[in-house]
Amino acid sequence: MSAIRAERVSARRGRGVVVRGNDIDTDQIIPARYMTSIRFAGLEEFVFRDVRFNADGEPKGHPFDDRRFRGASILVVNQNFGCGSSREHAPQALQRWGIQALVAESFAEIFFGNCVALGILAVTAARDDVARLMDAIELDPGQEVTIDLDKQVVAWRGGSAPVKMPDGARKQLLDGSWDAMRTLLEARDATLVRIASLPYATGF
Amino acid sequence: MGRSLLDKVWDLHSVRELPGGQTQLLIGLHLIHEVTSPQGFQMLEDAGLSVLCPERTFATVDHIVPTDLRRRPLRDAQAEEMLQAIEHNTKRHGIQFFPIGSGDQGIVHVIGPELGLTQPGQTIACGDSHTSTHGAFGAIAFGIGTSQVRDVLASQCLALARPKVRRIRVSGKLGFGVYAKDVILHIIRRLGVNGGVGYAYEYAGPVIDRFSMEERMTLCNMSIEGGARVGYVNPDDTTFAYLKGRRFAPKGDAFERAVAWWRGIASDADAEFDDEVEIAGGEISPTVTWGTNPGQAIGVAEKLPRVEELPDGDRSSAEEAYRFMGLVPGRPLAGTPIQVAFIGSCTNGRISDLREAARVARGGKVAAGVRALVVPGSEAVRVEAEREGLHEVFTSAGFEWREAGCSMCLAMNPDKLVGRELCASSSNRNFKGRQGSPTGRTLLMSPAMVAAAALAGRVADVREVMK
Ligand code: SF4
Numbered sequence: 001m002s003a004i005r006a007e008r009v010s011a012r013r014g015r016g017v018v019v020r021g022n023d024i025d026t027d028q029i030i031p032a033r034y035m036t037s038i039r040f041a042g043l044e045e046f047v048f049r050d051v052r053f054n055a056d057g058e059p060k061g062h063p064f065d066d067r068r069f070r071g072a073s074i075l076v077v078n079q080n081f082g083c084g085s086s087r088e089h090a091p092q093a094l095q096r097w098g099i100q101a102l103v104a105e106s107f108a109e110i111f112f113g114n115c116v117a118l119g120i121l122a123v124t125a126a127r128d129d130v131a132r133l134m135d136a137i138e139l140d141p142g143q144e145v146t147i148d149l150d151k152q153v154v155a156w157r158g159g160s161a162p163v164k165m166p167d168g169a170r171k172q173l174l175d176g177s178w179d180a181m182r183t184l185l186e187a188r189d190a191t192l193v194r195i196a197s198l199p200y201a202t203g204f
Numbered sequence: 205m206g207r208s209l210l211d212k213v214w215d216l217h218s219v220r221e222l223p224g225g226q227t228q229l230l231i232g233l234h235l236i237h238e239v240t241s242p243q244g245f246q247m248l249e250d251a252g253l254s255v256l257c258p259e260r261t262f263a264t265v266d267h268i269v270p271t272d273l274r275r276r277p278l279r280d281a282q283a284e285e286m287l288q289a290i291e292h293n294t295k296r297h298g299i300q301f302f303p304i305g306s307g308d309q310g311i312v313h314v315i316g317p318e319l320g321l322t323q324p325g326q327t328i329a330c331g332d333s334h335t336s337t338h339g340a341f342g343a344i345a346f347g348i349g350t351s352q353v354r355d356v357l358a359s360q361c362l363a364l365a366r367p368k369v370r371r372i373r374v375s376g377k378l379g380f381g382v383y384a385k386d387v388i389l390h391i392i393r394r395l396g397v398n399g400g401v402g403y404a405y406e407y408a409g410p411v412i413d414r415f416s417m418e419e420r421m422t423l424c425n426m427s428i429e430g431g432a433r434v435g436y437v438n439p440d441d442t443t444f445a446y447l448k449g450r451r452f453a454p455k456g457d458a459f460e461r462a463v464a465w466w467r468g469i470a471s472d473a474d475a476e477f478d479d480e481v482e483i484a485g486g487e488i489s490p491t492v493t494w495g496t497n498p499g500q501a502i503g504v505a506e507k508l509p510r511v512e513e514l515p516d517g518d519r520s521s522a523e524e525a526y527r528f529m530g531l532v533p534g535r536p537l538a539g540t541p542i543q544v545a546f547i548g549s550c551t552n553g554r555i556s557d558l559r560e561a562a563r564v565a566r567g568g569k570v571a572a573g574v575r576a577l578v579v580p581g582s583e584a585v586r587v588e589a590e591r592e593g594l595h596e597v598f599t600s601a602g603f604e605w606r607e608a609g610c611s612m613c614l615a616m617n618p619d620k621l622v623g624r625e626l627c628a629s630s631s632n633r634n635f636k637g638r639q640g641s642p643t644g645r646t647l648l649m650s651p652a653m654v655a656a657a658a659l660a661g662r663v664a665d666v667r668e669v670m671k
Contacts, residue, residue, distance in 0.1 A: 088349035
C-alpha cells in the first residue's frame with residue numbers, strides 16, 4: 001500500500017457488473033478466513049469467494065466469474081450492501097479486483113466510510129433506477145457506464161438517473177481530501193491542546 | 205434545553221469543524237488488535253509518520269489466538285506472523301501491549317472495561333465493529349476501518365459526522381429467563397438491522413437502570429447489528445462502583461473528582477432526542493435468530509414467521525435465509541437439533557454470562573452428537589471462573605473449557621463449524637459463513653439458552669429447563 005495520494009475523484013467511467021441481492025455482508029465479500037494476512041495485497045483473489053465457488057472450488061456462476069463482465073469497474077448492487085463487520089478488507093478486496101465505483105440502493109455505514117477512505121466512489125440511487133441500470137448492464141455488459149459525482153448522475157446507453165452521496169463525503173472526494181490522515185494532521189497542535197484539556201487524560 | 209451525553213462528549217472532543225460538515229473528533233482511547241492494525245502501522249510508516257499518542261493506545265491479541273494450544277510459534281504460520289507484527293509494532297511505537305499469558309489478554313472489548321481503561325465521557329475507537337460495547341460506560345465508542353486505524357495512530361483523530369440520537373427506553377421488568385441478549389435481539393427485531401443507520405442509540409429506562417455493567421455491555425455490543433455504530437448508557441452509581449479499584453481507573457481523591465465529572469456528562473433530564481422508542485420489558489421473551497441476519501429472530505415459543513406475514517422489503521431475504529438455514533416457515537424453532545454449542549465472544553463471554561450458563565449446565569450432560577465449547581472472554585474471566593469452580597461444572601457436563609479469545613465468533617482461529625453444522629451461539633452474528641464453514645449455520649441466543657440447547661441437543665426454552 002503506497003503512501004498518501006489525494007486524487008480528486010469527480011467521475012468514474014467503465015463497464016458495469018451486477019451483483020443482485022439485499023444485505024450482502026462483508027463476510028460474503030471477503031470471508032474472515034482470508035483476513036489472516038498482515039497485508040492487503042492479494043485479497044482480490046478471494047473476493048466473494050464463498051458465493052463464487054463451492055466447497056470443491058468449482059465456480060458457481062457468480063457475476064464476478066462471468067466473462068461478459070470481465071474488466072468491469074463499476075459494481076451495481078441493491079440494499080444495505082456491505083453490512084456486517086467493519087473490515088476494510090471488503091472494499092480493499094473489491095478495489096484490488098478492479099472496482100472503482102459502486103451504485104447501490106443503500107450501503108451499510110461503516111462500509112461506505114471505508115469506501116470513501118479508499119477513494120472508491122460509492123453512490124446511491126432510487127430502487128427503480130438501480131433496477132433499470134442492472135437490467136441495462138445485463139442486457140449489454142460491454143457498454144460504458146458513467147458516474148458523474150459533480151452533477152450527481154449515472155448515465156448508461158439509453159438511460160440516466162440521479163445519484164446521491166452525503167455532502168461531506170462528496171466534498172472530500174471532489175476536493176481530494178478523502179485521504180483523511182493528511183487533513184487531520186493539519187490540526188496536530190490543536191489536538192494536543194485538546195487532549196491536555198481532558199480530565200481523564202490528565203489523571204483528573 | 206438540555207443536552208444528550210452524545211452532544212456533550214462530542215463537543216468536548218471536537219477539535220474543529222472540517223469543510224464538508226464533518227467534525228475532527230479527538231479519540232481519547234484507541235484500542236488495537238492483531239487483525240486490523242498491521243496494515244495501519246504499515247501505511248503510517250510508509251508515510252514516514254509515528255504514533256501521535258502512544259500513551260492513549262493499548263493493544264491485545266484476540267481474533268486469531270488459538271483457544272487450545274497457545275504454544276509459540278503458533279501452528280498457523282499466518283497467525284504467528286500477525287502476533288509477531290503486533291509485538292513488533294507496539295514495541296517500536298511504545299504502546300502498552302497485553303500479550304498471551306500476561307493475565308490481561310482477552311477480547312479487546314472485554315479487557316478494556318476489565319482494566320478500567322474504558323471510562324465515562326471518553327471517545328473510544330477500535331478497528332472492530334463491536335467497539336460500541338464500551339458505550340455501556342457512557343463513552344462514545346465506535347468501530348473503524350483500517351485506514352481510520354492509521355488516521356488515529358497518526359493524528360489521534362477521526363473525521364466523522366455527528367450522528368442523531370435515538371433514545372430507546374425499556375420499561376417495566378424482564379421476565380424469568382430473559383437476559384440482556386434477549387433485550388438487544390428484540391430491539392433489533394423491532395427496529396430492523398438498518399433501523400439505527402445514522403443514529404447513536406441511547407439505552408434508558410428502568411430495565412437498563414437495573415442492569416449490571418456486564419448486561420449493559422451485552423446490550424451496547426450489538427447496537428451495530430441494529431445499524432447503529434454507537435450505543436450507550438448514561439453513567440450512574442452502577443458504573444462508578446464497577447470502575448472503582450480497577451487498574452487504570454483513577455484512585456483516591458482523583459476518583460471522587462472523576463465521579464463528579466462523569467455525572468456531569470450524562471444526558472440532562474430535559475435533553476431532547478431526534479427519536480424516541482419505548483419497549484415494554486415484559487413483552488420480551490428468550491429470543492433466538494432463525495435467519496442470516498440478526499434481525500431475523502423470534503421468541504423461542506413462537507413459530508417461524510411465514511414469508512407472506514413479513515413486511516414487503518424483508519421477504520426476499522427471508523426466503524433466501526430459509527433456504528440457507530433449511531428451516532420451515534410456520535414450524536416452531538424450538539426442538540430443532542443442533543450439532544454445536546458455543547458460549548463466548550465479546551457479547552457474552554464475561555463472568556456473569558458463564559455463571560448463568562453454568563447454572564443451566566450444572567449436573568447435566570451435553571447431548572450425544574453435540575460439540576460444546578466454553579471460551580472465556582479474557583484470561584481474567586477464565587481465572588475468576590476457575591476460582592468459582594465453573595470450569596468443573598462445564599467439563600463434567602461435557603463442555604470443552606478453553607483459553608480466552610474470539611474463537612468461534614468469527615472462526616479466524618482453529619475453532620470452526622464443519623459443513624452444514626447448526627450452532628447455538630452466544631455470539632453476535634449469524635451471517636452466512638461467519639463461524640468458519642461457508643455452509644455452517646448459526647442461531648444466536650443468550651448463553652443460558654445455548655447451555656440449555658447443548659444439554660437438550662436441540663433448541664430449548666431455558667425457562668422450562670430452569671424451572
Ligand atoms: S468476539 Fe467476535 S465480535 Fe467480538 S471482537 Fe471478537 S470477533 Fe469481533
